[in-house]
Amino acid sequence: MKKPQVLFAIGEVEWKYTYGKLRHLVSMAAATGQWEVSVASHSKEICAAFSDSPIKSFHLEEEVVRHLPEHAISMTDLMIRLIQDIDFPGSRLPLWKTIAMDDYMGCLSLHKRPPLPIRPDVLVYPLIGIDNTTADSSHFYGGMALEAKKAAATVIGVEISPLGNRQTFAASLADYYAVKSEFSRSFVESQELASPGQSFILPPEEVYLLSCRQDSVLDEYFQQAVALKAKIRMLGGSTVIFIPHNVAFIYETREILKALKLLKYPVAVVLNVDPNVARHSLKEKEMVEKVYRKELADLPCVIINEEPGWLWTLLYGDIVWGAACSVYAEISSFYDKLTIISQRFGQKAWVGEHLVMEPEPERAIPMIESWIERRLLRRKSLNGIISHILTTSRDAKPEAAHYGS
């Protein structure tokens, strides 16, 4: 069966704002192997960024057509005919009277673009905000929205320029919304841009890809993400609990593993060990397998990870739960992970928005469940959104969001 076509439209402005990080989103979609993923752009540079990958790119160069004043008047005339029945609500003032001259005729820029060589099923493009100020990008995205409509493709708008402005027309062109925060999601809904089943909050790592932030750890993570994922093979749909293991805290770790059984949501556990640590002639990994045999057997999915690059693996986790204060704990909370330290006789405190010290693991369970409900279940990766759309009839009422990658 022919794979569905997923087209990413990327304009120069968003490429610039995100330092080209958008390419990782494209690569991650392609890595699923479920869809034919391609990229369209009006910028040669963006297309060239995909030349070393199997992802097809289409350079759709926008050509500005020179026009005479007579053409501008004729075009304005057509525009007036197109919108002649739209009035300012509650008045008899036609909208075209206020928009035809300075706005339309004054800013008229005739653009010609080659036709899209494919017929996409899903179009992913950045939501156009007020800071998308280049005419080329703006024309490109508008054109892509029109192409999608012609092809009856579903449009997923991803939030790069933050939502929240009063101006939402350009953003309204999408069918589904992949946004960065709970605020953005409620904004999309309160502005009636989408119904609750059509807007999703992206996981923090993907949010990073849509920002103009630069973080070398995350950048490295995305370099490794696809390969790592293949190696680790976590269960889809589960909450990933990352446990940074330390041989000096066996008791506490066992208590944590026991407590995990109490969670009402499915979890996959990544127990991170150091390949260079050994005790009693056992490597840390072997020691872990021996010491926690029973607890590990009671959990549906456990990966004992001794791959180098621990920070990248940590980034796969949704929640970090350790027995000791460590650099893991410190950094994970910066990456929007719920981080819990459960140390016997240890501190009990809220350290920061995402960092909690709770000596009794069982007492941390309601907190974790609430976190899953309030945060994780409301998030969906871009791949998850694409998958959701392709498996749901476009006309059917979209299902409630569920977390998964």
Next chain:
Amino acid sequence: MDLKGKKAFCFIALKHHGRFLFPITRALAARGMEVLYPTAQAESPFEITMLDEGLPYHHTFSYLTPEVADEIERAYREVRGQWKERFLENDILHHFTLSIQDKALRMHLENFYLLRRMFEVEKPDLVLALHELNSWGKMLGYLCNELRIPFITLQEGLYWGPTGVYRYHTEYSTACFAWGESAREVLVRSGSSADKIYLVGNTHLPAAIREATEPEAMKQTRRRLKLDHKTRVVTVLMGGLGYGSDFEFPKPLLDWARRRKDLTLIFKWHPFNNKRIIDQIGERLAGFRNIRSLQQDDTYRLLAVSDVCAVFGNSTAGLEALAFGKPLVEIRVPGQHYSFTSLGVADQAGDLPDLPEVAESILQKGVSQERREKVEQYLVRNLHSLGGENMERTLDLIQQMLETREEVNKRAPAARRNSSHVPSAKKPGGEEFLCSIVIPFTSMEGVAESLIGVAQHTSADISYECLLAGAGDESRALQDFVQGDVRSIPSSSTSIATLLNLAAREARGRYLCILPPGLIPQPGWLEALVEEMERDPATGIVGGKIIDPQGMIHHAGIAFDMNFSPSSLYQLLPASLPGAAKRRAMRAVSGCLLACRELFLALGGIDEGYTAGLHDIDFCLQAEAAGWKTVYTPESVLVAPGAEPEREESDRLRFYVKWIGSLWPDVQQYWQDDGLDHKQITGLYEKLLAETKVSSAVADSISEQP
């Protein structure tokens, strides 16, 4: 004129708007009027202009209330959905940058509802804006109509030719003050309303010329520009925008400057050009002691000290230079139709390198007498007047508007109260005649013809009397000439409205038939009017078809065009046009009309504020406001001897102030009802035009023969 207690809004968007509007607002303020300067959101912020001018402006955002915010939000969602639908329908909206659309849509909606709120709170008596072509102009104009406030617009600059751009200048304006006949012609030929244009001249230029050419001012300017008394000055007004930093002055121009040490070349750049680039260009001229590159200087001061001025193409500065009495060189801009050179008021330079030769010739030989005469004629046509009376005339018109508005506001409730009494007016009440035919006249022209037409073509079945209302002696002479029930109502009044009211009071018929002199009744004319009147008890006024001697439509009912201006439907098209043969209810009829006498009197008769025209249409609108129907019947036919005279200025002013908010375009609805679209109508008029051209060509060829 005391304007205490009155309030005006003056909307200033860009700096040059103030140039034309401030003389008016200053004068209004001096007469006690409170002037408020409203401003709104814009991509190119208006606040900058207001701050530059030191104006205490009122921003629309200050008028935001939770209710208005809700209204805006609801409206935005509705419009956003509609706009999205059209955006995804085809690519027409795609040639207008999406991010600009995004901002514009929201901004216009916010501005509209906030301006409406501002109007409700501040209650202005008058609104001024430079023009109504942009979003703010249309919003202000619309709101003025909605809230019945006179809206005055002005001319922005030189109007160089009929195009679609000039079509929308008088839509919502109550009055558009133009500089001169030339602009009026351009506006009217583009589709603006002749009724709403008033020639006042330029409100700014005469004073600017006076100030800049005062000896002391000239001395100051020369000193500042380091010009000694012998130095001759050529000023080049650099047209257009978007000069790049790579702009180079042509070598012949620089060589000329090097050669002519007694000459100073001034390059004046438009203030909208990028200052950094203009400074860079200027720096490259640093080696030339006799070249000045200026951007922020007052153009008028420069024109005053110039010996020759050069402009690029159809720049308004060209007209201003001529008004300063300076010889003009026009540097050709390809593709422009308007040309100072073609009009005979400038010498042409093909491009900037050709300027030295052309300017040199003027400096040496001066300007011919023929050129001077042409310039004089040009200025009269373009600037109406260069004397100080421009402002007096402007203020006089404004005063008339305010007075009319006050009068109408006072009278409106009374008219409505009367309306409840009029339905009984059509009941027979023992009148002596069925009809009283009133012929009002201020001269005898056409009176006899009309009377003869009445005598010849009025059925004996209808009992009628004729009332000749006008200069006594002449009507008495006529009375001797015509037999039957003809009475003279002598009056020395020159107001048609007064004469009609006088006659109506004396009339003894159930119906009054107003018959303007010169209209010649055709067989069955009055029967058809009476029959139509008696067909429906709600009908209060009936008008008939009027054709010209060539069989073309002169009147087939009154329709209101896109400027809300009344004119006959299908005027000048063949009388056989099916649309003209339809009896129908219309908002107004004109020319000959039949009305119930009691209704006429109940409505207070014809408004005597009108002197020559528009009183009949006004009367129909009054009747409509009182709940009466006006009907056009093609069964009643009259012949008009010639074209309608132009409407008097005072009548136009009164009509549009009085009916602000009650007029709306309906002409397209009639076309649609008659199965015609705009294209077909245009085709009919184009055919007519082609035939007229043929006939005038034939006439020309005959007249050229010996």
